[in-house]
Amino acid sequence: MPRLTRRRALTAAAALASGAGAGAGAQAAAAPGAAAHDHGSPDSPSPAPSSTSSPSSPSSFDEVYKGRRIQGRPSTGGGHHHGTGYAVFVDGVELHVMRNADGSWISVVSHYDPVPTPRAAARAAVDELQGAKLVPFPAN
C-alpha cells in the first residue's frame, strides 16, 4: 500500500479535525489532495451500466472517510473478484464488493442493501465497521 503523501495526510487531518460524520468524507473527497487521484467522478453512476458480462468499470477513488482511508480501483483479476473487475480497500485491507446487474453495489459487510457506487459501498462499510479492522478474506 502506498504511503500517505503529505498533502493527503493534511487532507486526512482536516477531515478528522472537522469531526466525524458524513461531512468529513465529503470534505475529503472535495479536497484537492483527494481529487488528484480521482479519475472522473465515481459517485456519478457510469452511463448505462449494463447486465452484460463485461460492464465498464467505475473510476478509481481514494479518500479519507471518517478517519479511514478508502480506496477503489479497477482490478485485473485475482481469483476472488468473481468478475467484478473492481477492488475496494479500507485502510489497505481488501473489502469484498460485488456489482449487481442494475449497476448498484454491495459489500460483504453490507450485503443486503445496494448503494449506487463502489465508493458508497466503501463508506457504508466504514459506517458498519465503527472503527473495527477488516479481516482479510482468503484469496482462493
Added chain:
Amino acid sequence: MTVRKNQATLTADEKRRFVTAVLELKRSGRYDTFVTTHNEFIVADTDNGERTGHRSPSFLPWHRRFLLEFERALQSVDASVALPYWDWSTDRSARSSLWAPDFLGGTGRSRDGRVTDGPFAAATGVWPITVRLDGRTYLRRALGGAGRELPTRAEVDSVLSIPTYDMAPWNSASDGFRNHLEGWRGVNLHNRVHVWVGGQMATGVSPNDPVFWLHHAYIDKLWAQWQRRHPDAGYVPAAGTPDVVDLDETMKPWHDTRPADLLDHTRHYTFDTD
C-alpha cells in the same frame, strides 16, 4: 414428523430447548460451519456468473436444504426441536417476545451495537463470533436502526400474488416471485429484514445471529404459501440454463439434491398453520 411453529407461540420449554440445542452446536464447532458455508456462497454467487444460493432461482430450494441441514443438526442434539419461524409482518417491533432475554435477546447498545442480554450476548462467553469479517467478536444488532420498517402483510400479499416463479435473466434483475421475495426488486421482503436487524445479520456472515434461521424459516413458509396460491406454476428454469440451477440439476455444496426434490416441504416437515 417435524412441525415448524410460529416463534410467537412457543412455550417456555420449547424456547429453552431450542436455545440449548443451538448453543450445543456452537460449542461443538458445528454451528460455525454453517456460517462459513453461507458466506462462501454470498461472495461467490454473482449476477453474471455461477449463482446458486442467492440472486437466482435456487435461492429458495438452496435455503430450504440449508435449513434442513441445520434443523437435523439441532435434532441430533435434541430430537424434539424444530426450527421456529418469525413472521416479521406481524411481530414487527423490537418489543416482540422474540427479542426477550429468554429467547434471542434484544437489540444492541448504541455505542457499539453489542447485544447485552439473552443467551447469545457476548458476556455469556458461549457465543463468540469466530467466523467474522472484522475484529469484533461479539453479536451485534441494531433492530430498526437503519430507519426502515419491516414489511407489512399487504406487501407480503402483493409478492405472493405474483404468478411466475422466476424469470430470465434469473438474477437480481429478474421480475417474478422469487426476486421480489428475495428483495433485489420491488417492495423488498427478505433483504429488508436482514437490514432491519442490522449487525452481523446485514453481512455475509448473517447466520452468526440465530434469528437468521427464524427469518429464513418464514421465507421458506412464504414459498409454500405461494405454491398453494399458484398450483399450476412451478420452479423454472426447466433445463439448459448456463450458471443457473435448473429444475433437475443438483445443487452445490451437497451435489445430491435437485430443486425438484425440494419443492414439496411436507416430505420433511409441516407448519403449524396453513
